[in-house]
Amino acid sequence: METMAVTRAFGLDGERTSLIGRRAETARIARLLAGARLVTLSGVGGVGKTRLALRVAANAARSAFPDGVYVVELADLRDPELLAPSVLGTLDVAPAGHPGVDATAVLADWLRERRALLVLDNCEHLLDTCARLTDALLRAAPGLRVLATSRQPLGIAGEQVFSVEPLPVPDAAAGHDVRALSGNPAVALFADRAAAVLTGFALTASDAPAVAELVRRLDGLPFAIELAAARVRSLTPQEILERLTDRFALLTGGSRVAAERQRTLRALIDWSHELCTPGERLLWARASVFRGGFDLEGLERVCTDAELPPAAALDALDALVARSIVNCRQDSGRSRYHMLETVREYGLERLAASGSLDVLRGRHRDRYAELTAGAGQEWFGPRQVDWFTRLRLDHPNLRAALEFCLERPGQARAGLALAVSPRHYWITAGLLPEGRRWLSQLLAADHTQDDGADAAGPDAAVRVQAQVTDTYLGILQGAPDVDVQRALAACEAAARQGGHQRELAWVWHHHGILAIWREDFASAAGLFARADTEFRAQGCLDAAFECRVKFAIAHAYGGEVAAADEACGEVEAAARAHHESWLYGMALLARALLAWRAGTPDDAIAQARAAIARLRPFHDWWDVAMCVEVIAWSTQDTPRRAARLLGVLRLLWESLGGRLASAPFMRAQHLRFETAVRKALPAAAFDREFDRGARATVDEAMAYVLDDAAGVPGLTRRESQVAELVAEGLTNKDIAARLTIAQRTAENHVERILGKLGFTSRTQLAVWTYERRDEPAGN
Incomplete structure (x- = not known):
């Protein structure tokens, strides 16, 4: 009578703690192991490679390998000559350890006719020896599978590498439920x-x-x-x-x-450091000055010199990626690198101990000063969204550069130059409180007096520009009028003293904003026109057209339809000619206001949604909120939706970190609208819908505002959007840019979708998505 074979398991102790959050990875590794004879789990120390390998091995031991599952722990093994004898010992195969015995040959002979799984745990310090032994055994024993864990791949033919990532962490913006x-x-x-x-x-x-x-x-x-x-x-x-x-x-x-x-x-990190060459250790330390990641251009600009030439740095970078010290993500033909914060802090300690910390931080600051200056110069053009995305991606590095300028004596003026270029970044990125904090701290640290000796110089212009920008951020945050007027008077005096006409024009622009907020639309339009003229004289077209579009908004809300329509057309033509996005979105907002004034709510909603599509990639929640105001006012006939949109407006305005509950010139209409909606609904119904809008995430709120269709069964609305974008062939970086989310968030969405659907590749997901498009409705 035939009996069922029972797999023998050696080295698989019972799990003493639970394995949490790794179900999808376990399934994917098992699928890889079913199709490949060598699977290597790679990743930084402490990421959980061993636990994953042991779980996969334990699952496999139940059925897949009738001749046994064997786990060989190599962490404490130092002598490469003892590797094969150690494996023999785990397999309990004689004559292990006897002098003159070719242990590799004995292993190969013993495994030749067997279907077994060999787990080699912690191979990184014996990499070459493990590679040679594994290659020899796989050649000799066709029924053998090897599952290895290592901080870098073994590097032999047929190896399938599975990169073990850290556990997903909560999104910082997701709340604390x-x-x-x-x-x-x-x-x-x-x-x-x-x-x-x-x-x-x-x-x-x-x-x-x-x-x-x-x-x-x-x-x-x-x-x-x-x-x-x-x-x-x-x-x-x-x-x-x-x-x-x-x-x-x-x-x-x-x-x-x-x-x-x-x-x-x-x-744990010391162990990784010991395995690196001197050049790799040097690059590890130097690259630790970057926060949140870096690209190859930045690495070469900051980290290379005579001691570490570019070619040597590239080789060291490749090795650090292989050793899982540095992670590499490739999107749209570009590579971006980052370290886990634990690994980065270790490198920063080493850099400080070498005495080179300030030198590298200075180079790092110079790199991001160049980057922001380039963004400022190309802001009004086809690369506008690209520059904004790049600055958002490098925001942690911008913070690090500003910190250096603030901490080091004599560097505050350089920090001011860094903080004001491009001017729109803090505004469009929804970072008003942070931008104002940096500017105010740097202005306080900059003790240079703007006396007659240098009041007209370019260095003094930076300080005036910073004062003017800081004042504007305060205006947008809802700073008290008396403080704003005092600050604007000081800015105007400094600009006139130094002959800084561009900054004087910005002062007029800021007075125009205040006039709009007082609902003095005629005065506002006059101030914007005056600033527009000066900006054109200075050759600042982007600033000129910004004033022109705000001229349009003032007249659109104030009722001067013909003047607003003409200005909108001018801005739209200029935006199309320069392939610009942000001002185009502002012009669409002005047109939404015109449609609302004309009593055509459907047109107002369509124009406001089109404006949001232009503004949202910049995270410009200030102007997006004004668009949502127009959409809400145009839905008064559907009070439940209107109540929820009022909650969304609360969410958006609070996210700006100021004192405002709506744009000041919209406040009276906002209150009239809210009163009407409250009258149209029972109190409980209004509160329920309002709370749903106010407690949503920004992504959920925007989906509601734009009336996005529901997602496919099994996936959330956002996951459905991501699946569609994967089917279109977009990379994770492209998806992040399209949906205005972090790249890591996009990556997590894709991983969750693959796990939910049981897929292992983006191609499978794309095919599945296309097939669902062809299914009849209701299936």
């Missing part, structure tokens, strides 16, 4: 491990913000999260977060039975 956060894998891991050391620990509303920020700061790295959770014995999550400034001192206390390098976070 306990139920939603509990479903996040990184948060769930922290809570699980914290409960193991502190009986009764559970995520609460008071702890949730600290835990969410903690796992974000730890990059979703499982090992670091587990070490942090162990501190719950004596510290609250908030106290752990506050002490994370020295994460290497805080995150200690790993398992006493683990290898020495797996007991503390520093020891």
